[in-house]
Amino acid sequence: MTDTFATQCPHCRTRFRVNRAQLDAARGAVRCGSCLRVFNAAEHLIERPAHPTDAEAPISAAPAAAPPVAPPAEIRSAEPPAHRDYDELDLGDLDLDTLDLDEELARLESQERQLTATPQSTDVPAPDPAAPRTRPAPVEPQLPPTGSLLVIPSGQGERPEPPLTLEPHVARDEPRRSASRETPAVRGETRQPVLAGRPAHGTPEPPGEGLLELVDEPLRLDWRKPRQPWGRRLVWIALNLLAIAILAGQYLWFHYDELARQDSYRPWFERLCPYLGCSLPPRVDIARIRSSNLVVRNHPEFAGALVVDAILYNRAAFAQPFPLLELRFADINGQTVATRRFKPNEYLGGELAGQQEMPPQTPIHISLEILDPGTQALNYSLSFHSPE
Template identity: 35%
Template sequence: MHVRCPSCQTVFRLPPRALETARGLVRCGCCDALFDGRLELVPAYTSEPEPGLHDDPTRATVHEQPDRAPELADTGTGAAMDVDPDAILDHDEPIRRASHPAPEEVLGLEQQLAREPRRPAHPGRTLLLAFANVLLLGLLGVQLVLGLREPLLAAPDLRPWLERGCAFAGCRLPALRDPERVEILARDIRAHPRFGNGLLVDVTIVNRAPYTQPFPVMQLTFTSLDEQWFAQRRFKPAEYLGPNRGTAERLPPDIPVQVVLELLDPGPEAVSYNFDFL
């Protein structure tokens, strides 16, 4: 049988028994490459050898690669050479490796890397990163609460939870206030019964908010006939609440409350008045 060296394309004539004894391993006598001869078998030659072969009886190298393998005559002395399997196996020169690893080697390396345990992170660094993350989340939460303070405090569903949190932390939530939701149900202005230059104003207000809130500051504005601002005064809760009510009392929702205001008469130029809650 004939085998071809995959490295230098030299064709050898090799007895089948020698190939079987060497388990298919063949070392090229020209380039010293080691290969599996069972994978490089060449069909037997039937015609005369072409002149491109060496006359050296020890080796034969094909210098050009035609479309088909050159045919060698099966003569006793020609272009083919006999290979000693013992010489192949006893050769001490190391085998040259391919430039690219075989797929089996790559797969074995990946499996070995997957089995190797990863180096654990340093405990101190892990704790430091965890502390930094918690600190950043805390700062983000504080900014969110400060930015949405009024809506959060006014939310009736969140109010009980916020109060519990403040009770645990030892803080105090500010009272809910929405003066714009305080309405006037009735009002009456008349001369003061005891002071000749005074006025007495009776006002009935109601809190339309769904929660109790502090009494608002009441602003009374007088305007002239041409609707120009003429006189104005603000009344704090301590000024218009009766003696039986303290300033700490709150305005409950949807319950009318009557208050009385006392003030000096601004004069005949004041023909109308208006209330605002601050």
């Protein structure tokens, strides 16, 4: 079994655990993991009291003949539990040749023999279940990487015993760069130094170095697209159709006569009117009515009267109402001398008396009797107007 001792850095007052092999490796010279300065661990060994107190007492497995002792607790500092990962510090470029350690080592050889006379147990200390686990795992300082001082003891295959900690480790996936911004380590915390150039056992490399913390969100596997409110859509569609129908009905009501006379819409009105109880207005195309053989002569029976004869034609493909006739007399300069309009019942007679529509492509003879407008009425013309 390897003897363990407690030493304290004279510069930063940080305590560590050392064993015999570490003290013999470089004549007790070690490097502090907190302030990174080299000191002689054998010179600054802490004398343990005969009766350990609650503040500081070594944890060891008592032999069978020894009486049981109470599990000690490490001396804790009142500073906040800041932790700095010293295992990642690379200080192998320090040179110990500039330090005058030979004089101090020769003076401490006698003290080392006295300390080795008191055997210490190397069993793995058991954590106190009553103590709160709120402090991170301690970090072991390293000795300077000097080839002449590096001695590997015979028990190198054995792992160094982990120090007693009463607090949980800091999360290993924390980025390493945050350690440089933390406060210095607790001065009164007991640590265990290791030989320079040897990796610290029991300290695995964090698998998630440099990874950012991600917040996991629950994945909903039963997510479905929300149903479309078809009932509401149907209501809105019905309201839109009703509004369109109302607008269309208003337009038809105010433009019924005009639309019913157009060839593109009249067939539809002819089919719907028998069911709706409406009557179609007659189709009128005054431009398709022509006149020919217009003759003005003196009345054979009455003096001062004239007789006007003409033939009318409906060139449209449909029957239309008889138009209004306008007879106009003008002088030699084109100035109107007399004019008169005739309704269908005034110029229709004989077989055509009482008819309302002109048959298509059928010549119709008319005869009008009027008073003589005078000698100045040298020109005359006949025009047609819509009966409505």
